[in-house]
Amino acid sequence: MIKESPEDKCGIYYFPPPFLYYSKVHDHEKIKEKLYSEIEQNIKESKIENNWPCDVISSFHFDDGEFLVDNEDLMNAIWEAYNQCISYLKQDHWLDESLAEKFHYMSMVDIWYNKYEVGGNQEIHNHNKFPMSGIYFLENTGLANTVWWYGSNNMFPGGHSDYFSFNPDILGNDNVISQVGEGYIVLFPGPLAHYVPHTMHKKTTISFNFSFEE
Numbered sequence: 001m002i003k004e005s006p007e008d009k010c011g012i013y014y015f016p017p018p019f020l021y022y023s024k025v026h027d028h029e030k031i032k033e034k035l036y037s038e039i040e041q042n043i044k045e046s047k048i049e050n051n052w053p054c055d056v057i058s059s060f061h062f063d064d065g066e067f068l069v070d071n072e073d074l075m076n077a078i079w080e081a082y083n084q085c086i087s088y089l090k091q092d093h094w095l096d097e098s099l100a101e102k103f104h105y106m107s108m109v110d111i112w113y114n115k116y117e118v119g120g121n122q123e124i125h126n127h128n129k130f131p132m133s134g135i136y137f138l139e140n141t142g143l144a145n146t147v148w149w150y151g152s153n154n155m156f157p158g159g160h161s162d163y164f165s166f167n168p169d170i171l172g173n174d175n176v177i178s179q180v181g182e183g184y185i186v187l188f189p190g191p192l193a194h195y196v197p198h199t200m201h202k203k204t205t206i207s208f209n210f211s212f213e214e
Protein backbone atom coordinates (compact mmCIF):
# COMPACT_ATOMS: atom_id res chain seq x y z
CA MET A 1 0.00 0.00 0.00
CA ILE A 2 1.32 3.45 -0.92
CA LYS A 3 0.22 6.51 1.01
CA GLU A 4 1.59 9.86 -0.17
CA SER A 5 1.51 13.59 0.34
CA PRO A 6 2.45 15.05 -3.08
CA GLU A 7 2.65 18.63 -1.68
CA ASP A 8 5.25 17.60 0.90
CA LYS A 9 6.92 15.19 -1.54
CA CYS A 10 6.85 12.34 0.94
CA GLY A 11 5.07 9.05 1.47
CA ILE A 12 5.20 5.60 2.98
CA TYR A 13 5.03 2.16 1.39
CA TYR A 14 3.82 -0.81 3.45
CA PHE A 15 4.80 -4.25 2.16
CA PRO A 16 2.47 -4.55 4.36
CA PRO A 17 4.89 -3.82 7.15
CA PRO A 18 7.77 -3.56 7.30
CA PHE A 19 7.60 -0.16 5.72
CA LEU A 20 9.74 2.20 3.66
CA TYR A 21 9.25 5.87 4.31
CA TYR A 22 10.58 8.42 1.76
CA SER A 23 10.72 12.20 1.57
CA LYS A 24 12.46 14.93 -0.37
CA VAL A 25 15.07 17.01 1.45
CA HIS A 26 14.28 20.71 0.98
CA ASP A 27 17.84 21.94 1.56
CA HIS A 28 19.37 19.20 -0.58
CA GLU A 29 21.48 21.40 -2.89
CA LYS A 30 22.98 23.28 0.06
CA ILE A 31 23.74 20.07 1.95
CA LYS A 32 25.23 18.38 -1.11
CA GLU A 33 27.48 21.31 -1.95
CA LYS A 34 29.06 21.31 1.50
CA LEU A 35 29.22 17.58 2.13
CA TYR A 36 30.46 16.44 -1.25
CA SER A 37 33.89 18.04 -0.84
CA GLU A 38 34.05 17.12 2.85
CA ILE A 39 33.48 13.47 1.96
CA GLU A 40 36.22 13.58 -0.69
CA GLN A 41 38.56 15.06 1.90
CA ASN A 42 37.54 12.48 4.50
CA ILE A 43 38.18 9.60 2.08
CA LYS A 44 41.77 10.83 1.67
CA GLU A 45 42.31 11.28 5.40
CA SER A 46 40.64 8.12 6.68
CA LYS A 47 42.64 5.64 4.56
CA ILE A 48 39.58 3.48 4.11
CA GLU A 49 40.15 -0.15 3.17
CA ASN A 50 36.89 -2.05 3.17
CA ASN A 51 37.30 -5.80 3.12
CA TRP A 52 33.66 -6.47 2.45
CA PRO A 53 32.64 -8.71 -0.48
CA CYS A 54 31.42 -5.67 -2.39
CA ASP A 55 32.69 -2.59 -4.16
CA VAL A 56 32.00 0.50 -2.10
CA ILE A 57 34.06 3.03 -0.16
CA SER A 58 32.34 3.17 3.22
CA SER A 59 33.39 5.14 6.29
CA PHE A 60 31.64 2.62 8.58
CA HIS A 61 34.32 1.49 11.13
CA PHE A 62 36.72 4.20 9.86
CA ASP A 63 35.28 7.49 10.96
CA ASP A 64 32.88 8.58 13.70
CA GLY A 65 30.95 10.78 11.29
CA GLU A 66 31.58 13.90 13.35
CA PHE A 67 31.60 16.18 10.30
CA LEU A 68 28.21 14.74 9.33
CA VAL A 69 26.74 15.21 12.81
CA ASP A 70 28.07 18.78 12.81
CA ASN A 71 26.12 19.61 9.65
CA GLU A 72 23.02 21.27 11.06
CA ASP A 73 21.09 21.22 7.77
CA LEU A 74 21.73 17.49 7.39
CA MET A 75 20.62 16.76 10.96
CA ASN A 76 17.48 18.88 10.53
CA ALA A 77 16.63 17.04 7.31
CA ILE A 78 17.07 13.62 8.94
CA TRP A 79 14.99 14.48 12.02
CA GLU A 80 12.29 16.11 9.93
CA ALA A 81 12.00 12.88 7.91
CA TYR A 82 12.07 10.82 11.10
CA ASN A 83 9.23 12.80 12.72
CA GLN A 84 7.10 12.60 9.58
CA CYS A 85 7.68 8.85 9.38
CA ILE A 86 6.63 8.36 13.01
CA SER A 87 3.51 10.37 12.39
CA TYR A 88 2.58 8.08 9.45
CA LEU A 89 3.18 5.00 11.61
CA LYS A 90 1.04 6.43 14.41
CA GLN A 91 -1.78 7.49 12.07
CA ASP A 92 -1.82 4.05 10.49
CA HIS A 93 -1.87 2.33 13.90
CA TRP A 94 1.45 0.56 13.64
CA LEU A 95 2.61 2.11 16.91
CA ASP A 96 0.58 1.86 20.08
CA GLU A 97 0.93 4.51 22.79
CA SER A 98 3.85 2.91 24.62
CA LEU A 99 5.80 2.17 21.44
CA ALA A 100 5.08 5.67 20.13
CA GLU A 101 6.54 7.03 23.36
CA LYS A 102 9.71 4.96 22.88
CA PHE A 103 10.06 6.13 19.27
CA HIS A 104 9.68 9.68 20.51
CA TYR A 105 12.93 9.37 22.51
CA MET A 106 15.14 7.89 19.85
CA SER A 107 18.76 8.91 19.33
CA MET A 108 21.02 8.61 16.31
CA VAL A 109 23.87 6.24 17.13
CA ASP A 110 25.79 5.82 13.86
CA ILE A 111 26.20 7.85 10.71
CA TRP A 112 28.54 7.08 7.80
CA TYR A 113 28.92 7.61 4.05
CA ASN A 114 29.10 5.13 1.15
CA LYS A 115 30.60 6.03 -2.19
CA TYR A 116 29.95 3.91 -5.28
CA GLU A 117 31.57 4.21 -8.70
CA VAL A 118 29.86 2.80 -11.79
CA GLY A 119 29.65 -0.97 -11.23
CA GLY A 120 29.85 -0.58 -7.43
CA ASN A 121 27.60 -2.68 -5.25
CA GLN A 122 26.94 -3.76 -1.71
CA GLU A 123 26.07 -7.27 -0.56
CA ILE A 124 22.85 -8.08 1.25
CA HIS A 125 22.94 -7.05 4.91
CA ASN A 126 20.76 -5.55 7.60
CA HIS A 127 21.19 -3.08 10.45
CA ASN A 128 20.13 -5.40 13.24
CA LYS A 129 19.59 -4.53 16.18
CA PHE A 130 18.49 -0.99 15.41
CA PRO A 131 14.74 -0.38 15.27
CA MET A 132 15.11 2.30 12.59
CA SER A 133 17.74 3.10 9.95
CA GLY A 134 17.94 5.45 7.03
CA ILE A 135 19.67 6.36 3.79
CA TYR A 136 20.09 9.83 2.33
CA PHE A 137 20.79 9.77 -1.42
CA LEU A 138 23.29 12.62 -1.52
CA GLU A 139 24.48 12.11 -5.07
CA ASN A 140 22.75 9.71 -7.38
CA THR A 141 22.89 10.21 -11.12
CA GLY A 142 20.13 7.64 -11.67
CA LEU A 143 17.25 6.31 -9.64
CA ALA A 144 17.83 4.95 -6.15
CA ASN A 145 18.67 1.32 -6.92
CA THR A 146 18.83 -0.10 -3.39
CA VAL A 147 16.65 -3.21 -3.06
CA TRP A 148 14.95 -4.08 0.23
CA TRP A 149 14.42 -7.75 0.80
CA TYR A 150 11.76 -9.19 2.97
CA GLY A 151 12.59 -12.86 2.72
CA SER A 152 12.19 -16.17 4.47
CA ASN A 153 12.58 -14.81 8.00
CA ASN A 154 9.67 -12.43 7.62
CA MET A 155 9.40 -10.18 10.59
CA PHE A 156 5.79 -9.46 9.66
CA PRO A 157 4.49 -12.34 7.52
CA GLY A 158 2.19 -10.95 4.87
CA GLY A 159 2.34 -13.10 1.75
CA HIS A 160 2.83 -10.03 -0.42
CA SER A 161 5.76 -9.04 -2.57
CA ASP A 162 8.98 -10.00 -0.82
CA TYR A 163 11.26 -7.29 -2.19
CA PHE A 164 11.04 -3.67 -3.10
CA SER A 165 12.99 -1.25 -5.29
CA PHE A 166 12.12 2.24 -6.50
CA ASN A 167 11.23 1.34 -10.06
CA PRO A 168 8.84 3.63 -12.00
CA ASP A 169 8.21 0.82 -14.52
CA ILE A 170 6.48 -1.05 -11.71
CA LEU A 171 5.26 1.81 -9.53
CA GLY A 172 4.02 4.12 -12.27
CA ASN A 173 5.51 7.57 -12.78
CA ASP A 174 2.70 9.83 -11.63
CA ASN A 175 3.61 9.66 -7.94
CA VAL A 176 6.31 10.72 -5.49
CA ILE A 177 7.58 7.17 -4.91
CA SER A 178 8.81 6.86 -8.50
CA GLN A 179 10.98 9.99 -8.09
CA VAL A 180 12.99 8.71 -5.15
CA GLY A 181 16.66 9.22 -5.96
CA GLU A 182 19.09 12.05 -5.33
CA GLY A 183 17.85 14.41 -2.63
CA TYR A 184 15.58 11.89 -0.90
CA ILE A 185 15.77 10.26 2.52
CA VAL A 186 14.44 6.73 2.96
CA LEU A 187 13.75 5.28 6.43
CA PHE A 188 13.15 1.60 7.19
CA PRO A 189 13.30 -0.87 10.11
CA GLY A 190 16.98 -1.73 10.78
CA PRO A 191 16.43 -5.53 10.61
CA LEU A 192 15.04 -5.27 7.07
CA ALA A 193 17.65 -6.76 4.72
CA HIS A 194 18.78 -4.71 1.72
CA TYR A 195 21.47 -4.64 -0.94
CA VAL A 196 22.76 -2.49 -3.77
CA PRO A 197 22.97 -4.24 -7.15
CA HIS A 198 25.82 -3.28 -9.50
CA THR A 199 25.04 0.34 -10.03
CA MET A 200 24.93 1.85 -13.53
CA HIS A 201 25.84 5.28 -12.20
CA LYS A 202 27.92 7.02 -9.56
CA LYS A 203 26.32 7.49 -6.19
CA THR A 204 27.11 8.67 -2.69
CA THR A 205 24.78 7.91 0.18
CA ILE A 206 24.74 8.69 3.88
CA SER A 207 23.44 5.93 6.15
CA PHE A 208 22.43 6.16 9.79
CA ASN A 209 20.97 4.10 12.63
CA PHE A 210 18.61 5.12 15.40
CA SER A 211 18.41 3.46 18.78
CA PHE A 212 16.01 3.69 21.70
CA GLU A 213 17.46 5.74 24.52
CA GLU A 214 18.79 3.48 27.30
Ligand SMILES: [Fe+2]
Pocket residue numbers: 125126127194207
Ligand atom coordinates in the same frame (compact mmCIF):
# COMPACT_ATOMS: atom_id res chain seq x y z
FE1 LIG B 1 22.68 -0.76 4.84
